[in-house]
Amino acid sequence: CRMRRRGGENADATRKRQRDTARTMAPADGTELEKVRALRLKLETLAPRAASLGEIEGIDSKQITEVLELESDDVLQRIEELVVKVVEQVLSGHGLSYTHPIRSSGNIGYVKELDRIVLKDKMTTREFAHTSTVRKTAIMTRVLQIVHQLCISRIHVTKRDLFYTDVKLFQQQQQSDDVLDDVACMIG
Known part of the structure; x- marks a missing residue:
């Protein structure tokens, strides 16, 4: 027994419609994703972070x-x-x-x-x-x-x-x- 939705539409048709809608909403050229990747790279190169408290000078790890x-x-x-x-x-x-x-x-x-x-x-x-x-x-x-x-x-x-x-x-x-x-x- 298949569930019917939206004027007789079955579950498979609903999922296909949702995928198609999601594709049309996403930028075709991936520009947004490229912007995010560029920002991430910039942040990583600007300030290298210490891995643990032991690597930081001037901080008392007992506090x-x-x-x-x-x-x-x-x-x-x-x-x-x-x-x-x-x-x-x-x-x-x-x-x-x-x-x-x-x-x-x-x-x-x-x-x-x-x-x-x-x-x-x-x-x-x-x-x-x-x-x-x-x-x-x-x-x-x-x-x-x-x-x-x-x-x-x-x-x-x-x-x-x-x-x-x-x-x-x-x-x-x-x-x-x-x-x-x-x-x-x-x-x-």
């Missing part, structure tokens, strides 16, 4: 956090290093806590040399021992566990998929999304 796109092996390593630090904290009697950069607009800066937005040095600590942060600390621990398992398995999931792994704990997707963003900032 800002650069969140990078990491390979799953690097994410695994950073999560494991973080867990070792947390275990050492607990064993020394300080209790379970996570320290991570604050993601609010007041703690965000722009590094021109990188052409990138970075997090400044304001940090917050979530402690399991405090009633105001115990739930978020538990959620953060669970998110770290899930991300670790996903990296080991080499599985990619959406934020929504992550939420559905433990709906009872997360309760609302916004909570798991926020904590996942905090974890991303914490591990870099």
Whole structure:
């Protein structure tokens, strides 16, 4: 059964009409695309950008956090290093806590040399021992566990998929999304 549209027109005819319309609207000689390519080339040659904070003189990398796109092996390593630090904290009697950069607009800066937005040095600590942060600390621990398992398995999931792994704990997707963003900032 084919769907009929627009006075008896079937779906194939509708797609063909849409393609033909799109072709007539696009410039035939590609001038717009050439202009964009020329601008891109000009921007690339005007200001070569540094690749990371370590390449920029005069910037203290301890005052800002650069969140990078990491390979799953690097994410695994950073999560494991973080867990070792947390275990050492607990064993020394300080209790379970996570320290991570604050993601609010007041703690965000722009590094021109990188052409990138970075997090400044304001940090917050979530402690399991405090009633105001115990739930978020538990959620953060669970998110770290899930991300670790996903990296080991080499599985990619959406934020929504992550939420559905433990709906009872997360309760609302916004909570798991926020904590996942905090974890991303914490591990870099």
